[in-house]
Amino acid sequence: MAALTNVPYKIVVYTGDIRNAGTNANVYITLYGTRGQSNEYSLDNRENNYQRGDTDEFTLRMANLGDITQVKIRHDNSGIAAGWYLNKIVVNNPDSVQQGPWTFPCYKWLEGKHNARHLSVVKSERYSEESEDYSEE
Ligand SMILES: [Ca+2]
Numbered sequence: 773m774a775a776l777t778n779v780p781y782k783i784v785v786y787t788g789d790i791r792n793a794g795t796n797a798n799v800y801i802t803l804y805g806t807r808g809q810s811n812e813y814s815l816d817n818r819e820n821n822y823q824r825g826d827t828d829e830f831t832l833r834m835a836n837l838g839d840i841t842q843v844k845i846r847h848d849n850s851g852i853a854a855g856w857y858l859n860k861i862v863v864n865n866p867d868s869v870q871q872g873p874w875t876f877p878c879y880k881w882l883e884g885k886h887n888a889r890h891l892s893v894v895k896s897e898r899y900s901e902e903s904e905d906y907s908e909e
């Protein structure tokens with residue numbers, strides 16, 4: 773029986789809405805889970821990513837990492853004003869309703885020699901501000 777080694781992880785990256793928050797640097801991510809860690813992946817697509825106030829979505833396929841506990845996010849400081857203000861990263865495994873979303877708050881700059889950060893998962897609802905438009909039945 774083939775092992776489940778091609779799990780799609782949806783990665784949503786929220787850039788802050790403050791002055792100079794955006795970046796044109798190349799961004800990379802590593803996922804850490806209870807069943808192992810991923811390789812480092814480039815997070816890029818055809819859009820102009822990581823602009824101020826924007827949300828960027830990517831899907832990475834990799835082995836099943838179990839419960840995601842940490843991510844390492846970094847950029848390469850390339851481009852003008854490469855400093856990046858990252859609000860948070862949310863990871864989902866759409867193939868498994870039991871797992872995720874895993875939310876990784878940052879709310880800090882990645883710039884200069886601090887261009888990499890390890891973020892830990894937070895399950896608390898206090899970071900779920902994206903659910904603001906819920907209608908009550
Ligand atoms: Ca910037």
Ligand SMILES: [Ca+2]
Binds near residue numbers: 818
């Ligand atoms: Ca791009």
